[in-house]
Amino acid sequence: MVDERIIGIIGGMGVDSTLDLMKKILDATAVETEQDHIHLVVDFNPKIPDRTACIVAGGPSPAPAICRSIKTVTEAGADLILIPCNTAHFFFDELQASTTTQILHMVRCCAEWTFEHYGKGAKIGLLATTGTVKSRLYENELGDLGLEVLLPEPSEQESLMEAIYGPAGIKMGCLDGPAAETVVNLGRKLLNRGACAILPGCTEPGLALNDVDFPVINPVAILARKAVREVKGGP
Numbered sequence: 001m002v003d004e005r006i007i008g009i010i011g012g013m014g015v016d017s018t019l020d021l022m023k024k025i026l027d028a029t030a031v032e033t034e035q036d037h038i039h040l041v042v043d044f045n046p047k048i049p050d051r052t053a054c055i056v057a058g059g060p061s062p063a064p065a066i067c068r069s070i071k072t073v074t075e076a077g078a079d080l081i082l083i084p085c086n087t088a089h090f091f092f093d094e095l096q097a098s099t100t101t102q103i104l105h106m107v108r109c110c111a112e113w114t115f116e117h118y119g120k121g122a123k124i125g126l127l128a129t130t131g132t133v134k135s136r137l138y139e140n141e142l143g144d145l146g147l148e149v150l151l152p153e154p155s156e157q158e159s160l161m162e163a164i165y166g167p168a169g170i171k172m173g174c175l176d177g178p179a180a181e182t183v184v185n186l187g188r189k190l191l192n193r194g195a196c197a198i199l200p201g202c203t204e205p206g207l208a209l210n211d212v213d214f215p216v217i218n219p220v221a222i223l224a225r226k227a228v229r230e231v232k233g234g235p
Helices: 015-028 051-057 063-075 087-097 106-118 130-135 137-144 154-165 178-192 203-208 219-232
Strands: 007-011 040-044 080-082 123-127 148-150 197-200
Touching: 007 015, 007 063, 015 040, 015 203, 015 219, 040 063, 051 087, 051 130, 063 080, 063 087, 080 219, 087 130, 087 137, 106 137, 106 197, 106 219, 123 137, 123 178, 130 137, 130 154, 137 148, 154 178, 154 203, 178 197, 178 203, 197 203, 203 219
Parallel strands: 007 040, 007 080, 123 148, 123 197
Antiparallel strands: none
């Protein structure tokens, strides 16, 4: 068997998104036997400081803890790193500078895919944490390619944050019920305002939009497919 690159996953931000990425990598890999699957090394650390709290409220930086996770997976043999947390990419330059191992930039991969499939001038509805919104991660990456980002109104953004972080929120494992309904309803509102697709720029809203009847651009799925191509080759 030819040696393949080993994928390292920096997990725990949040906990369900890590499992979601692993499942999407499995689903994106064409196999004939179990041995055809890709070797994954995962450091699952839910103790990493909250990324939005750092960006919005001056909380502790998650970068040192993420760098430690990067060191852990590279020492375990990973030579391609994935971080299934959009907001963590605010710290991307610092994280990449900590290692010679390639880190795939999920936000950039998603922006490039969106441009290829929707074209210049398309309006994309963004549902993301306030940290991601304030960082302008997606607005910058999509804007550089000529796409426009539509955001929820301030009161709607508050509702989205409650759906993500609240006691009955998606980060608490509540993937059904009011939190998911809030995410879906906010997506429909952005579509009604002219968006041609909804981009969950936070992995938790993405989990709530896995089975809806409108176009969704899923960064985790795009990252998984990109990583599989990096390892296996092919289209």
